[in-house]
Amino acid sequence: MGRTSRKRRSSLATRMTIASAALLLGGGGLVAVNVYASAHEDSADGQDAGSGTQQTQQTQQVATIDCPDVGAQLSDVPDGARDEVDGELATLDTQVTEAYKRLASTRDAAARDPRFVRNSIMDPLKKNRGTILERIRLEMERRGGQAPDGMNDMAECTAQPKEGEQQPPDGQDGGSDQGGGGDQAGGDQQQGNGGQAGNGPVAADFADITKVQPNVQKPQNGDNASTGTFTTRCGVNDNKKFNTDNLIVAPGVTNGAHHLHDYVGNQDNDAFSSNDDLANADTSCQNQGDKSTYYWPVLRVQDGSEEFDADKDGGGKEGNVGKVLQAQKASIKFAGSPQGEVVPMPKFLRIITGDAKAFTNGTANANAHWSCTGFEDRQLTDKYPLCPDGSKVVRSFAFQSCWDGQNIDSANHRTHVAFADQAGNCPQNFKAIPQLKMRLVYDVQTPTIENGQVKNPFAVDGFPEQLHKPITDHDDFINVFDDQTMQKVVDCINKGDRCD
Template identity: 65%
Template sequence: MGRNTRKRRTPLAAKVVAGAAALAVGGGGLVWANFHASAHEEGPAHHRTRSAAAQVATIDCPDVGQQLSGVPDRARGEVDGELATMDSQITEAYQRLATTRRAQAGDPQFVQNTILGPLKDRRKAIIDRIQLEIDRAGGRADDNLDQLAGCQGRPAEQPQNGDGQDGDGQNGDGQDGGGQDGGGQDGGQNQDDNGNGAAGPVADDFIDINDVEPNSRDSENGLAANGDGGSTGTFTTDCGVNENNLFNSDNLIAAPGVDNGAHHVHDYVGNQDNDAFSSDEDLANADTSCRNQGDRSTYYWPVLRLQDGTEEFDANELGGGAEGNVGRILKPAQAELKFVGNQQGDVVAMPKFLRIITGDAKSFTNGDANANSSWSCTGFEDRQVTDKYPLCPEGSQVVRTSNFQSCWDGQNIDSANHRDHMAFVQEDGGCPNGFQAIPQLQVRLVYDIPTPTVENGQVRNPYAVDSFPEQLHKPITDHNDFINVMDEDLMNEVVDCINSGEDCQ
């Protein structure tokens, strides 16, 4: 599958306009506000009424991209571009939501009439174009896509990820939109922004690792896909921790050809030609940070930031501070990239340029069906948590683990929703019918992070994963991306090591 090779960027004027619109909010500092006002707060009646009228914390839009299938190859680029435009529309609507709190307090219909209604109309126009592009390319568009045009406001106290995270054995009651009393509205300013204007995280997004049940994650979460039977070997590739400072807010898999398609910043290791406009040929010919030069694969994930007031290089840029991703970027102290086998049998080689996304950057509003985040602390890695950031004891480091889907449909290197060509193993460790086992990528990232202070329902100096603005930096939105660009000899070596039970690197 070819990729757009044009190295164009969004015109500077467009960035300036977008940045100026955001910067106008906070007198030189961004306020992508996380307004968790409580309808039950103490105080005069007019404050309670105003707070109740401003309960909408974020915007929840159906994910059109995840509903797409059967998009002809020659329509993929256009469709991905349209989906990226929809993401930008949500970002703009969330900005409007965060900067009109005074108007919302005075008019209970303001959000619907001024934000959600016009957003629905704009999304409907894009859905119509997507349907037309699919039909023109010889496919058959789903007539029901129009039903996905409407968005809703999510109240601060309402769970925002489906049924919550109560199925993985963790203590806690799932996402509650922040769980804090917001302290009321005062001139539209936020009391739960940790003092830096960032939309989350909030105190309820953190948990002491000692309060997480041990052994609460299993293979259905993509963990422990390998076992004592089948193919038991491993192959470890060392690609560093992004010493070359390769950062951008593009997403070559989900939004090829679109500048700032991720709306958050990624760390990159491995392939060094990683932007939205990189073709397969570009990737194949690029330099790599991997010790084994036969591995030009791209491994990338959203950065973690410590919200300590540091102004990073992207403090005024889209994808960075202009979209609520603020604070000091934290590089991993370790980035372990390992390929493992399958419980039931041998693995086969991955095709070159296979693309895999694990986790869901929008799982706070999409629900947890595709969530695959896993957070822990060194010395406590039998305790894995999905919907909370861990508070680690002194001497322990934060650990992010992403264990990828390891069953391939045997035909496609990508799919319209970037998911259907891949699957997780089933409960018995085998692949679903029609899928075959490939080496499973396991990414383990270890960070030295000062433990945030949580007191009286407030968190100070929190760390958080970069996210789409409306996802409020929730830990459940963590995700990881991979494009296989190993040469044939190296991929065969990986397969041989795993199938023969050897540990190679």
């Protein structure tokens, strides 16, 4: 899946504008929107003032809002500016979330006024994002840094059409579906954006695992491979530790994740936890030398039930609905390198694997793996698995296993670590570290799909505009092993032993 952003295209007389859209959060799904091609899109009479050409109208469906991921572009932020910049980036996320919620709750207004969405949602969003981007630029420059070229262009977002639909070329009639939608829109609502909250998942997000061909390949071990493993047992969140914060990406920001996380390991992990707080906290891990925090978005079954967060930010207010599922198993293991020995991870090293915004960002940082017990040689990235009777849903994560040797974090929370290549080699100047591998197993009834509709689907929590796509699955880790235990991990792996 390539990047799904669509830039506006210009011709001599026309340019496309998504002029109205609506999603009914909590009730339906997609509704029809009007798309106009016009050189003067504010013209009240529908005429091109220069040529007298009648505007072309097409009924189109809009799924979501797609905004450039500013944080992913900030690879070099001065240390003194990082907290401030992270806070501003969290504000950008909140702006998108609020714009999507407004998009999802303005069906009637959009139907009455084809320019409502552009005027009331997209243009204000662009203006608000521009203000935050300017703050980020000023803060970076004040601390001796420089914002990336073209950052101001990241203010503009696009209304993304329903999957499978394309924007027509400028000034062309995109098809025979004319007018305001009416029965057509209503007839497509349940199939549209799907899900209990109207923002996914849909039938196309699921695949029968028995029809997937084996696709797992592993690099061959070299002569100097480190073949041991270290297993840490931290439970399945029996303590019911949940929050919608993200200490790595949005420190100091309540609800910085906009979705609910499961936590195992460290028991003092919220947006305001310092490294000292983490080091002094209790842990759910059996090995008390491991106070690391392991957290991931919860999995829910959208069976119509209301959870404890049904009326809260990050939960029902943002389209994350249904029964929270507890993993039956949460296996946490550290493995070696196919090409050589590993070195200790630095304390408080932060690693994010996968991308919570992969539906709109594209697959560059996506790292989702979905499967079923008994079929784990077959992995899905952009589909949820439909498992046969007796088989259970599996989410698995293989974290980045190469470290730059210097930093415990980076401005975009990615460039200080890297994946090894297909042969298991780290990039130049990077060092192999113990690779964290996680496996979560869920006992969930397989959804049924009839006439294109999904009954009781399960889905991973996410930002509301990501439509609960499986490719947005991700996992987070902060290393809080004490030095002695981390050295034990490394020695075990390098000697080829199996330890816990």
